[in-house]
Amino acid sequence: MKKMKIQIECPYCKAKAILRPASVVYGSTLKEKGRHLYLCTNWPACDAYVSAHKSSLLPMGTLANGDLRHKRIMAHRALSAFQRHGHMETWAVYLWLQMQLGLSREEAHIGRFSAEQCEQVIAACRQAMKLPRLLSA
Ligand SMILES: [Zn+2]
Structure with missing residues (x-):
């Protein structure tokens, strides 16, 4: 390129x-x-x-300023924890993320997220990890 x-x-x-x-x-x-x-x-x-x-x-x-950078790091961490928890492939995690936040594939990048979207990611991951592993059934 x-x-x-x-x-x-x-x-x-x-x-x-x-x-x-x-x-x-x-x-x-x-x-x-x-x-x-x-x-x-x-x-x-x-x-x-x-x-x-x-x-x-x-x-x-x-x-991003310091606050937003911190939130994006936390969102990345939550997403990796969710990925490990569900033994998921990266593409599957991002597909899930798209569905959770109602985003297109292009938009589903944490580097583009606002502080509010980062908080949604963290909340969605926490919520999902409380549920049984439906995807591995
Ligand atoms: Zn500036």
Whole structure:
């Protein structure tokens, strides 16, 4: 895929977000080597960024501030716990997620979710894990 530079706007302060090495935010750790993120040009005054895909450098979702990043991490954790609990394939988990939140396949990415949607994911996973394993019957 051709590497392209795309323009995105920070949803919080409306400034431009630009592609920067992840080390700008995380420091130079080995884990973040070669990684990039879209960072609000008002950073660190505005704490909004989103990771970029390693190969395409396209954003993994929408820019998020600290609160939203935390909620997305919690939603990911809830979803993996649900996946392990149900011994499900990743595609099946995302199909379930689409049905739970009434989303299309395109929309069902936690990186694009709002704080409210993340909370819905966490609640739906908690609820589902209380039920018997209907899917493995
Ligand atoms: Zn901003």
